[in-house]
Amino acid sequence: VTLTLDRLSLNQATVKYADLGEAIEVCVANGITGIGLWRDRVDEVGVESAFQMIAAAGLHVSSLCRGGFLTAADHDQFAAAIKDNIEAIETSAALEADTLILVCGGIPAGSSLVAARSRVADGLDAIADRARQLGVQLAIEPLHPMFAADRCVVSTLDQALDLAEPFPVDVVGVVVDTYHIWWDPRLESAIHRAGDRIASFQLCDWVVPLPADMLLGRGHLGDGSIDFGPIAAAVEQAGYSGYVEVEIFNADVWSAPAAVTARIVGDRFAALT
Amino acid sequence: VTLTLDRLSLNQATVKYADLGEAIEVCVANGITGIGLWRDRVDEVGVESAFQMIAAAGLHVSSLCRGGFLTAADHDQFAAAIKDNIEAIETSAALEADTLILVCGGIPAGSSLVAARSRVADGLDAIADRARQLGVQLAIEPLHPMFAADRCVVSTLDQALDLAEPFPVDVVGVVVDTYHIWWDPRLESAIHRAGDRIASFQLCDWVVPLPADMLLGRGHLGDGSIDFGPIAAAVEQAGYSGYVEVEIFNADVWSAPAAVTARIVGDRFAALT
Numbered sequence: 001v002t003l004t005l006d007r008l009s010l011n012q013a014t015v016k017y018a019d020l021g022e023a024i025e026v027c028v029a030n031g032i033t034g035i036g037l038w039r040d041r042v043d044e045v046g047v048e049s050a051f052q053m054i055a056a057a058g059l060h061v062s063s064l065c066r067g068g069f070l071t072a073a074d075h076d077q078f079a080a081a082i083k084d085n086i087e088a089i090e091t092s093a094a095l096e097a098d099t100l101i102l103v104c105g106g107i108p109a110g111s112s113l114v115a116a117r118s119r120v121a122d123g124l125d126a127i128a129d130r131a132r133q134l135g136v137q138l139a140i141e142p143l144h145p146m147f148a149a150d151r152c153v154v155s156t157l158d159q160a161l162d163l164a165e166p167f168p169v170d171v172v173g174v175v176v177d178t179y180h181i182w183w184d185p186r187l188e189s190a191i192h193r194a195g196d197r198i199a200s201f202q203l204c205d206w207v208v209p210l211p212a213d214m215l216l217g218r219g220h221l222g223d224g225s226i227d228f229g230p231i232a233a234a235v236e237q238a239g240y241s242g243y244v245e246v247e248i249f250n251a252d253v254w255s256a257p258a259a260v261t262a263r264i265v266g267d268r269f270a271a272l273t
Numbered sequence: 274v275t276l277t278l279d280r281l282s283l284n285q286a287t288v289k290y291a292d293l294g295e296a297i298e299v300c301v302a303n304g305i306t307g308i309g310l311w312r313d314r315v316d317e318v319g320v321e322s323a324f325q326m327i328a329a330a331g332l333h334v335s336s337l338c339r340g341g342f343l344t345a346a347d348h349d350q351f352a353a354a355i356k357d358n359i360e361a362i363e364t365s366a367a368l369e370a371d372t373l374i375l376v377c378g379g380i381p382a383g384s385s386l387v388a389a390r391s392r393v394a395d396g397l398d399a400i401a402d403r404a405r406q407l408g409v410q411l412a413i414e415p416l417h418p419m420f421a422a423d424r425c426v427v428s429t430l431d432q433a434l435d436l437a438e439p440f441p442v443d444v445v446g447v448v449v450d451t452y453h454i455w456w457d458p459r460l461e462s463a464i465h466r467a468g469d470r471i472a473s474f475q476l477c478d479w480v481v482p483l484p485a486d487m488l489l490g491r492g493h494l495g496d497g498s499i500d501f502g503p504i505a506a507a508v509e510q511a512g513y514s515g516y517v518e519v520e521i522f523n524a525d526v527w528s529a530p531a532a533v534t535a536r537i538v539g540d541r542f543a544a545l546t
Contacts, residue, residue, distance in 0.1 A: 112500045113456070146419040148456035149498035150481045159458040183386070183421035185432040208379075208423045212485035225422035227385045 003232055003244055003273040009034025009062035010265055011202065011247035012041055015258035020045055024057045026262035034062040034243040036202075039091060047094045054095070061097040062243035063200050064088065067138070070123025071105035071116040071153060078119065081105075085127045093134035098242060099199040100131070101139050101175055106150040116153045121163055124172060132171045139199035140164055141175035144183075146214055157181050157190035164197055173199030176235055177247070179206055179218055182226045191234040198240040202247045203228060203269075211251070218248045221268040228272055244269075276505055276517055276546040282307025282335035283538055284475065284520035285314055288531035293318055297330045299535035307335040307516040309475075312364060320367045327368070334370040335516035336473050337361065340411070343396025344378035344389040344426060351392065354378075358400045366407035371515060372472040373404070374412050374448055379423040389426045394436055397445060405444045412472035413437055414448035417456075419487055430454050430463035437470055446472030449508055450520070452479055452491055455499045464507040471513040475520045476501060476542075484524070491521045494541040501545055517542075 010032050012023050020041050027035055035054065042050045042064075054061060067088040072078040085102075092100040104120045107113055124138070131138050140160040143152035154160050160174040174197050181187055191198070205224030210217035221228060232244075246265045253261055283305050285296050293314050300308055308327065315323045315337075327334060340361040345351040358375075365373040377393045380386055397411070404411050413433040416425035427433050433447040447470050454460055464471070478497030483490035494501060505517075519538045526534055 107498050113498070114500070114503070117458075144418065145456040146417065146483070146487075149479055155456050156458060162458075183418040183428050185390075185429060185435075206422055210419070210487060214419075214483060214487070225380055225386070227387070230387070 002236065003269065005031060005266065005270060006033060007242070007244050008032050008266065008269050009036055009243040009245040010262055011036035011063070011245045012038050013065070014246055014248045014253065014265060015261050016254040018258035020050055020053060022258055024053055024059060026258045027059055028057050029259065030262045030266045032262065032266060033059060034245070035059050036063040036065065036245045036247060037061055037095065037097065038065045039088060042091065042095070047091050051095050060243070061095045062245055063139070064092045064095060064097040064100050066101045066103050067127070068102035069105040071108060071111070071119045073108045073111045073115070073119070078123070082123065082126045085123070086130050089127065089130050089134055089136050092136045099137045099139040099173060101141050101200060103141055103143065104152050104154045106148070106153060113148065113153055120154060124163060124167070128167050128171050132168070137170055137173050137199050139173045139175045141177060142180055144180045156184055156186070157194060158186060161190065161194055161197060169196050173197045175200040175202060176231070177202040177204065178226050178228060178231055179204040182206060182231065187231065188234050191231070191238050195238050198235060198238055200245065201235050201240055201242070202245045204246065204248050216249050216251050218250050220248060220253065220264055221246065221272060232272070275509065276542065278304060278539065278543060279306060280515070280517050281305050281539065281542050282309055282516040282518040283535055284309035284336070284338070284518045285311050286338070287519055287521045287526065287538060288534050289527045291531035293323055293326060295531055297326055297332060299531045300332055301330050302532065303535045303539045305535065305539060306332060307518070308332050309336040309338065309518045309520060310334055310368065310370065311338045312361060315364065315368070320364050324368050333516070334368045335518055336412070337365045337368060337370040337373050339374045339376050340400070341375035342378040344381060344384070344392045346381045346384045346388070346392070351396070355396065355399045358396070359403050362400065362404050362407055362409050365409045372410045372412040372446060374414050374473060376414055376416060377425050377427045379421070379426060386421065386426055393426060397436060397440070401440050401444050405441070410443055410446050410472050412446045412448045414450060415453055417453045429457055430467060431459060434463065434467055434470060442469050446470045448473040448475060449504070450475040450477065451499050451501060451504055452477040455479060455504065460504065461507050464504070464511050468511050471508060471511055473518065474508050474513055474515070475518045477519065477521050489522050489524050491523050493521060493526065493537055494519065494545060505545070
């Protein structure tokens, strides 16, 4: 598998306490040419400045996090979510990001899993045109089933593909994030099925035991249970040749200096290849 | 859906701090005719005494927990697991339990998900004959994917069915436990596929947020995110007409008096029907 260093992208969330300037700096210092951005950090400097900073550093934006949260049962809340997604699409276009990642949302109070899932499809319908106009590829991210209730009712890659299928590939793709889908017995066939719908490939290990806040139970590559080789091989075989992001939510990783974290990310990535 | 009270079974783990005598007592007091047993609580009084106590109270054993943990990479540990499963099968037969529930085990240090899954199949091969001899139906329980690393590499009902398929239905079945598989986008078709392989149907709600110990993130029916009606309807349509166990791992539920817990279990179950 050709996970060469020139394909590595550092997701900004991995160096959570660094601002955009520092995140760019540690990428450059470690030969990392891709960066995955978060809207709040971009907004701190403004979209245009952010794009200039990134371009000046010779970096490429592999993804923007995030749109989504399309499951609101309340009409006004749903409309507000659509508006927010349109803004995210415009930001993604301005940053020339490879893709805008969508975390689809959980089950609102009084609603059900099935109803929430159907609203995700409605939401995609409502935002896909704007994405197409601006040449932005949306990426539906299946989240681990432990987040199905409160964060994302899309739980498997196959389900994300079912949602993406009505749309052209260059408008709606999917995310392969090892942390969320490594356990899936159908993962290999789902990745094969995904083919050129793979808009983003993210790496992160699964540590045992998970900490109290499940969102933070992620580890540097090699610190957990995930066998990355077969997943990376399947993604490559499916035809994906874009950036490979490392995205780690972990309190210990976050409390380390960003420069240290970026170095470890690079070393561990190199060890996989 | 005909979830009538005569189909309710109280899994002993729901009243964790009650011994077998007290668990039987609260079942009888609440008109609950089925009980799901755990081997440690049975061993406290001995298998024969346990069976006599249960029969004298007019109860039926809907399941015995548990066998499994078949993923050891070490030869001696794997052999010990097989021996333990054979004992569990004999206990299950002596108690005239409807089924012996198997929690298949996690990924041992230095092993991989794929290798561990293949050892589960080997383990089933090694114990199925004894189950057939004694007329015990084994039940493979898919556990929530958040337990794939450390507890059970079988994560979906379809995967459990793939493992069960080489064996006769009355030797190897599957468990439908709402807590573990409610999120699965393919759940309805998997339950349909399961048909008469369904050896146990367990109910338990998913509460948000999960507590620090994920094992304890379960709630009384109605306290969480699960829509039980469609799942119960699918299980009924698949042909399952046996006991329906309520099994709740939750520190607050455990700290309530067993009599109170059993009454709530009965009330919430009645509210579903």
